[in-house]
Amino acid sequence: MTARALSRTEIREAAQRPMMAPGKTWWLIVLGLSALVLWAAVAYAYQVMNGLGVTGLGQRVTWGFYIANLVFFIGISYGGAMTSAILRLTGAPWRAPLTRMAEATAVAALLVGAAFPIIDLGRPDRFLNVILHGQVGSPVVWDVVAISTYLAASLIFLLLPLIPDAAVCRDARPERGLRSRIYRLLSLGWEGTPEQHRVLRRSMTIIAILIIPLAVSVHSVLAWLFGVTVRPGWNSTIFAPYFVLGAMFSGVGAVILVLAAFRKAYHLEAYITTKHFTYLAYILVVLASGYLYFMVSEYLTEGYKMHEDTGRLLELLMLGRLAPFFWLFIFGGLLAPIALIAVPFTRTIPGITLAALAVVLGMWLKRFLIVVPGLAEPLLPSSLIIYYPSWVEVAITLGAAAAIPLMLMVFFRFFPVLSIYEMEEAELEHVSAHAAGGA
């Protein structure tokens, strides 16, 4: 931390602040978000009753909002898992106040993203066929395996550092009641013995190492869902790393948004400082540049040749009907955020939050521009098909987006928003480092 080490009680108070009886604003926001989620549920029920015909999808553009959402939301979950894991493994000392929020965002976004393959199915009632009759050669099966493994790992990654924190909550409460029982369950008999500390630290290192290849594999197989076809724009060998980088990019943006929101709502200014935002913003710029590099290398090599279908796709994207969206992404979602962070004048918390918002919205747009135009372009001589989403698709998409902050708000109502355990560890290191320096 800064000049003064924060005291134990201060940290605990701040971490558990969202767990106090919620105010009117909390209820209002939760109500609003719940309404959106409920509306999405109604829309989905309508879709289940009437079939996918209630969407705007057709015989050529058979994937639309849902598949874009699948890629987008799972990408969002990356920010949490990857940043938290990388920061842990590299021992970045400033990570402590961020990890809990990052990991919770990862799980929330992943739960939402993992719902979309099922939402998109024509026969969701037969989903178990993927297990009963699963074909190892199908990218859909790869996806199901990768997403479920990654979900399990993300949950463990969230729950491990929660063990000592659940113990703190457990100790602060009377023995009885459901809530106490849950804390007791999650704390796994944590007493804070040196042996327990050792085991926890080791397990966390292992899962942090594991989660990186798992996360990489998830977005790689998602990319191959497209890459194994001959569709223009999809038929690309760089899709896997391109998708992985894009996922991290949007994920870090999402983490910044979550940090900004909870920092303001629960007055965590003393813990989440401009420094945190600046560091994350630097990571964001690096990822933005990487993404830009991938895009240039993809479009330059294809655009140089302008080969048949791919050439037509590039024209559609850059000059045709979709050009406004494409350039909106390039300027709004990629270049503007880089500029906002690069210029010292706007490299402030509001400026960085705005950049992150542009990145997150821009990356959704980019996912859409990957999924739909690749299908809209004909492979045999006929015309372009235009896809407009129906209200059902829009409602489900908005509901999905609302579900993430809703899950986070409810989660932090019951669990510390900052990782008390890691904050205290970091403080301890800080103090001992100072003591060593003084001696």
Added chain:
Amino acid sequence: MNQSDTEDQEDSQTKQHPVNRRRFLGGVGAMAGLAAVGFIPLTEIVKGESPPAHTSTARSQPRQWAFVIDLRRCDGCKKCTEDCQKVHSLPKDHEWIKVYETTDEDGVKHFMPRLCMHCENPPCLKVCPVAATFKNEEGVVLVDQNRCIGCRLCMAACPYEARYFNYADPPKPAEPFDNPMPEFPVPQQKGTVGKCILCVHNTSMGKLPACVEACAMNALFIADLNSDVMTNAGGETYKLSRYLSENDAYRLKEELNTSPRVWYIAGHGQDLEF
């Protein structure tokens, strides 16, 4: 199909090889009984293992269906599409055989009917997560609509846009279907993918596919690779390999190595490459 192989075959056989159409398609009726026996285990097809031994009524070698479209004859009437949709009780946007229309620089219209290519190496089959798409022993690519989960990856994977998703319940069939088979349901199932089934319900009874029967221009031919014969609604019967080589037959998107079983004879100077 290997070009030199077919030519060798041709030399070793009699030059003119007239085959009676009735004889060609007859006897296939025995296959109906075989089909009724049940499925070939899908796993075996996916693994590429040889199908199980036939009953004594079946021929030693199954038919290997193929298709020839003579574009010189097609006038774009779309009767094939119409009849196909009627027979299989399909909605209007399901064109299992679809007639593509192009206009060249001189303003002349060209037509190209496209059905499922029944590829030897079908990309749709590879990507199916539940092996709902399979190839029967006669080389016809089919969808088990009782298993399909409707993920539609096969539609994205098909380079010929030959697959259709049942977004809604299909129209009610006018009359009960005369030869229901386990391979495909009529009417189609909502929420699953459908496609050209090369009228296995007809060929198994020695009848022509609906589109071939419908073609007044006699542009569509059903063919069998094993007996090297092709025939159309007009009763014209040719030796397949010779017809293909003499008329410079081509297949769509040869470069993708899907090895389609549909051959085209180029028409009025239209572009061979699509």
